[in-house]
Amino acid sequence: xxxxxxxxxxxxxxxxxxxxxxxxxxxxxxxxxxxxxxxxxxxxxxxxxxxxxxxxxxxxxxxxxxxxxxxxxxxxxxxxxxxxxxxxxxxxxxxxxxxxxxxxxxxxxxxxxxxxxxxxxxxxxxxxxxxxxxxxxxxxxxxxxxxxxxxxx
Amino acid sequence: xxxxxxxxxxxxxxxxxxxxxxxxxxxxxxxxxxxxxxxxxxxxxxxxxxxxxxxxxxxxxxxxxxxxxxxxxxxxxxxxxxxxxxxxxxxxxxxxxxxxxxxxxxxxxxxxxxxxxxxxxxxxxxxxxxxxxxxxxxxxxxxxxxxxxxxxxxxxxxxxxxxxxxxxxxxxxxxxxxxxxxxxxxxxxxxxxxxxxxxxxxxxxxxxxxxxxxxxxxxxxxxxxxxxxxxxxxxxxxxxxxxxxxxxxxxxxxxxxxxxxxxxxxxxxxxxxxxxxxxxxxxxxxxxxxxxxxxxxxxxxxxxxxxxxxxxxxxxxxxxxxxxxxxxxxxxxxxxxxxxxxxxxxxxxxxxxxxxxxxxxxxxxxxxxxxxxxxxxxxxxxxxxxxxxxxx
Amino acid sequence: xxxxxxxxxxxxxxxxxxxxxxxxxxxxxxxxxxxxxxxxxxxxxxxxxxxxxxxxxxxxxxxxxxxxxxxxxxxxxxxxxxxxxxxxxxxxxxxxxxxxxxxxxxxxxxxxxxxxxxxxxxxxxxxxxxxxxxxxxxxxxxxxxxxxxxxxxxxxxxxxxxxxxxxxxxxxxxxxxxxxxxxxxxxxxxxxxxxxxxxxxxxxxxxxxxxxxxxxxxxxxxxxxxxxxxxxxxxxxxxxxxxxxxxxxxxxxxxxxxxxxxxxxxxxxxxxxxxxxxxxxxxxxxxxxxxxxxxxxxxxxxxxxxxxxxxxxxxxxxxxxxxxxxxxxxxxxxxxxxxxxxxxxxxxxxxxxxxxxxxxxxxxxxxxxxxxxxxxxxxxxxxxxx
Numbered sequence: 001x002x003x004x005x006x007x008x009x010x011x012x013x014x015x016x017x018x019x020x021x022x023x024x025x026x027x028x029x030x031x032x033x034x035x036x037x038x039x040x041x042x043x044x045x046x047x048x049x050x051x052x053x054x055x056x057x058x059x060x061x062x063x064x065x066x067x068x069x070x071x072x073x074x075x076x077x078x079x080x081x082x083x084x085x086x087x088x089x090x091x092x093x094x095x096x097x098x099x100x101x102x103x104x105x106x107x108x109x110x111x112x113x114x115x116x117x118x119x120x121x122x123x124x125x126x127x128x129x130x131x132x133x134x135x136x137x138x139x140x141x142x143x144x145x146x147x148x149x150x151x152x153x
Numbered sequence: 154x155x156x157x158x159x160x161x162x163x164x165x166x167x168x169x170x171x172x173x174x175x176x177x178x179x180x181x182x183x184x185x186x187x188x189x190x191x192x193x194x195x196x197x198x199x200x201x202x203x204x205x206x207x208x209x210x211x212x213x214x215x216x217x218x219x220x221x222x223x224x225x226x227x228x229x230x231x232x233x234x235x236x237x238x239x240x241x242x243x244x245x246x247x248x249x250x251x252x253x254x255x256x257x258x259x260x261x262x263x264x265x266x267x268x269x270x271x272x273x274x275x276x277x278x279x280x281x282x283x284x285x286x287x288x289x290x291x292x293x294x295x296x297x298x299x300x301x302x303x304x305x306x307x308x309x310x311x312x313x314x315x316x317x318x319x320x321x322x323x324x325x326x327x328x329x330x331x332x333x334x335x336x337x338x339x340x341x342x343x344x345x346x347x348x349x350x351x352x353x354x355x356x357x358x359x360x361x362x363x364x365x366x367x368x369x370x371x372x373x374x375x376x377x378x379x380x381x382x383x384x385x386x387x388x389x390x391x392x393x394x395x396x397x398x399x400x401x402x403x404x405x406x407x408x409x410x411x412x413x414x415x416x417x418x419x420x421x422x423x424x425x426x427x428x429x430x431x432x433x434x435x436x437x438x439x440x441x442x443x444x445x446x447x448x449x450x451x452x453x454x455x456x457x458x459x460x461x462x463x464x465x466x467x468x469x470x471x472x473x474x475x476x477x478x479x480x481x482x483x484x485x486x487x488x489x490x491x492x493x494x495x496x497x498x499x500x501x502x503x504x505x506x507x508x509x510x511x512x513x514x515x516x517x518x519x520x521x522x523x524x525x526x527x528x529x530x531x532x533x534x535x536x537x538x539x540x541x542x543x544x545x
Numbered sequence: 546x547x548x549x550x551x552x553x554x555x556x557x558x559x560x561x562x563x564x565x566x567x568x569x570x571x572x573x574x575x576x577x578x579x580x581x582x583x584x585x586x587x588x589x590x591x592x593x594x595x596x597x598x599x600x601x602x603x604x605x606x607x608x609x610x611x612x613x614x615x616x617x618x619x620x621x622x623x624x625x626x627x628x629x630x631x632x633x634x635x636x637x638x639x640x641x642x643x644x645x646x647x648x649x650x651x652x653x654x655x656x657x658x659x660x661x662x663x664x665x666x667x668x669x670x671x672x673x674x675x676x677x678x679x680x681x682x683x684x685x686x687x688x689x690x691x692x693x694x695x696x697x698x699x700x701x702x703x704x705x706x707x708x709x710x711x712x713x714x715x716x717x718x719x720x721x722x723x724x725x726x727x728x729x730x731x732x733x734x735x736x737x738x739x740x741x742x743x744x745x746x747x748x749x750x751x752x753x754x755x756x757x758x759x760x761x762x763x764x765x766x767x768x769x770x771x772x773x774x775x776x777x778x779x780x781x782x783x784x785x786x787x788x789x790x791x792x793x794x795x796x797x798x799x800x801x802x803x804x805x806x807x808x809x810x811x812x813x814x815x816x817x818x819x820x821x822x823x824x825x826x827x828x829x830x831x832x833x834x835x836x837x838x839x840x841x842x843x844x845x846x847x848x849x850x851x852x853x854x855x856x857x858x859x860x861x862x863x864x865x866x867x868x869x870x871x872x873x874x875x876x877x878x879x880x881x882x883x884x885x886x887x888x889x890x891x892x893x894x895x896x897x898x899x900x901x902x903x904x905x906x907x908x909x910x911x912x913x914x915x916x917x918x919x920x921x922x923x924x925x926x927x928x929x930x931x
Contacts (some may be wrong), residue, residue: 001167006674006677007720010672012486012662012666012669013660014286014605015659016287016570016605016659017566017567017568017569019568019569020286020568022287022529045407045408048402049287049288052569052572052575053399055398055399056403056404056410056620056621057617058578058579066164074402074406075303075305076302076308077298078356079298080351081350081352083275084275084278084425085278085281086278086281087293093292093293093298095405097405097406097407103400103406103408104401104403104407105288105663106288106292106401107292117354120354121305121354121355122224125309126305126309141291142288142289152782170764201837209608210601210628211601211606213609214598214673215669215670215671215672215673216602216666216667216669217600217628217670218670220912223781223782223783223784224784224785230781230782230795230796231780231781232630232779233629233780234627234637234779234916235628236635237608237627237628238611238626239610240607240624246627249637249640251623252637252640252644253640255644256640256643258640258643279607282606282607283608283611285605285611286605379642394623396614396619396620396621396624397620397734398615399611399612399614400615492618521602532608533610533614536611536614537610537624
């Protein structure tokens with residue numbers, strides 16, 4: 001017997017309020033190419049990306065701390081598979097603990113050869129130093145910056 | 154105050170496959186429900202409440218899709234609510250059904266659900282949308298990349314290799330070959346896994362779970378009901394949930410409570426269900442485990458979180474066969490999530506499989522003399538963890 | 546079947562009309578959580594578990610509980626999510642306390658207005674097999690139910706209109722200064738006959754949190770102002786509107802029976818001091834009145850004219866102004882329960898019914914009241930039976 005199917009698409013747009021904390025973070029990126037974290041007084045940790053409160057202590061965060069532009073890799077992966085709606089592979093991204101921060105922020109790793117996975121993985125090994133690079137024209141979102149590994153000595 | 158016991162008196166699961174073009178989403182739910190009712194020898198009228206198991210609506214492409222499932226589970230004019238804790242949904246649903254009975258509201262509860270993952274195109278496209286739009290939605294995050302990063306940290310911390318990961322796939326495929334419900338049931342070798350295409354370093358295609366379609370259902374009943382009717386049951390002796398920070402980056406760096414390499418909140422969840430069940434020495438007391446692990450590397454930290462090995466210790470023990478069928482504590486004798494993943498019910502199937510194991514009904518994948526088993530489910534960005542202890 | 550051990554509500558925070566755009570959703574939830582905890586005079590460390598009810602599509606996050614979890618104290622805690630309805634979070638939280646395994650629970654629901662168009666979000670709940678091509682959002686479903694009532698009950702439109710007037714008047718007293726904007730012809734929320742623009746309220750952003758506790762906890766901490774759950778019931782209609790008798794509410798009747806049996810209610814009109822019922826449209830309130838045993842359909846108009854259910858009447862319904870005044874769509878159900886809890890605790894502020902000792906809340910969600918939850922709350926000192 002004949003089996004039928006239907007095509008459907010979801011067309012919903014969202015206008016998400018980012019709140020004061022995230023707005024400050026992104027305006028600093030957009031206008032000054034600077035990165036900031038917020039300190040959770042109870043644990044002492046500087047949270048990056050910044051939040052108005054710590055979900056560990058459930059207390060409001062207390063002060064802004066400028067972080068980066070240097071940092072170290074805490075986690076990474078390199079994607080070689082194509083997925084609908086996601087970038088064209090290969091690309092590398094992961095998490096970086098910026099200098100003076102205590103948590104890691106997500107971002108893309110650029111400027112390295114990804115053709116050889118094992119070699120690229122070595123360059124991105126946990127603990128590797130990176131520098132934050134900023135786009136010339138910034139909108140105020142996470143794609144305004146990325147990380148580049150330091151050149152091989 | 155002693156809580157009356159709650160037992161599992163029926164389970165039902167589809168033969169999971171990639172696509173089910175012959176059935177609509179509610180049809181798949183109904184399929185599993187019918188199997189579970191038959192297993193429990195009950196009719197729809199015997200069910201007094203339903204807990205519906207469904208994770209992201211976007212996977213099945215229907216908003217609040219549980220509304221469409223009401224008829225499939227026979228819930229008209231009955232108690233009905235739906236649970237969503239991401240990948241842990243299935244086990245959270247079983248546990249929620251447990252609470253209905255333990256609260257004394259009713260004696261017989263059905264929990265059921267299904268997934269048709271293949272219908273939404275790339276599940277990673279949908280799963281990218283679980284991340285918060287403020288800081289992370291624009292990054293190409295998905296569950297594969299998120300857990301590939303866990304693998305990277307676990308390698309760094311404990312020296313796990315890609316061959317170690319492949320070994321998990323080999324073990325689970327061997328188990329799945331004995332499971333008529335499993336989606337991927339063809340045995341494989343380390344070489345084959347290593348040669349499969351690289352998805353997200355270090356995770357290769359055969360380190361990943363499939364996208365499965367199919368349904369799962371379970372019937373739970375009160376001890377009074379079970380005794381009065383002299384039913385066979387697997388007893389739920391421990392339940393618990395715990396969750397981590399949503400922020401992956403907070404599980405790294407300095408001063409973290411949970412490391413993204415490990416499964417700290419899973420350990421905390423097991424602490425709760427173990428305490429309830431009186432399991433104080435899991436390595437001695439646990440006969441069989443069904444631990445939610447959609448990627449090969451994640452089985453290691455799950456085993457350790459369950460207290461079945463020290464941190465980093467499961468690698469060598471798995472290599473030695475400790476967690477294979479025939480070994481000391483078989484882990485995922487069904488083949489696990491790695492071989493079958495219908496997201497909405499995967500974690501329920503973990504509990505269902507343990508129920509089968511401790512009642513001696515697990516067919517060719519039966520763990521001999523299994524009397525006490527554990528099940529776990531993971532959800533969100535490795536954030537929500539539900540665990541159960543189920544005994545004969 | 547035994548009755549569950551008693552569960553008490555000891556803290557409430559209700560925000561049906563959040564207008565400041567300065568906070569992100571997570572920050573709103575954080576503030577609402579802290580407020581409910583403060584009202585209950587406890588800290589997050591005292592919370593044994595959390596249940597939230599939120600809609601993935603309203604939030605714009607494929608698993609709504611993920612980003613929200615930390616805001617409500619979910620880290621290192623037992624947190625579950627019931628996306629079927631906000632009020633289901635209350636149900637599950639209450640069950641958990643009733644097992645004796647939890648001393649406290651936090652239950653929350655919220656409803657942002659960041660998604661547009663909302664009717665498209667709701668329309669996605671229609672099944673793709675038979676109904677998705679129709680403009681079947683919740684307003685349409687409510688309208689179909691209203692149409693069924695128009696056909697079944699002569700004069701019902703007048704009774705419905707009287708409810709709108711009553712609830713808006715209540716709302717003006719409960720939330721003074723908050724204008725209830727008329728949902729006119731707008732991109733985000735079109736209306737459907739016979740629902741006139743002034744028969745529904747435009748969606749607002751809202752959040753609500755409640756703290757539940759066990760008798761042991763309450764005794765140990767000598768908690769005052771407890772609203773005890775005297776009875777609770779919940780049930781669902783079938784999936785397709787076409788399979789239902791839209792002029793009636795059988796699932797609500799089933800939920801009422803569960804709750805009334807548990808609380809030994811035999812004369813409903815005489816048993817309660819207040820009620821909060823689902824009034825997303827006035828027709829829902831009429832159906833709820835009937836199912837709850839307050840007024841059969843033949844008496845709707847008479848009761849409306851007499852003011853039986855208005856302030857000062859025998860049984861005031863929706864002193865908060867209901868969803869007809871403020872409509873944070875996804876959390877209106879939990880708000881009904883929270884409002885009755887506050888009445889019984891003497892904490893309903895400007896719209897408090899003096900001396901309210903027992904009340905009933907009805908929460909409905911989905912198209913044309915698909916899910917129905919009934920919760921009876923009492924001070925416990927007026928002779929509530931086991």
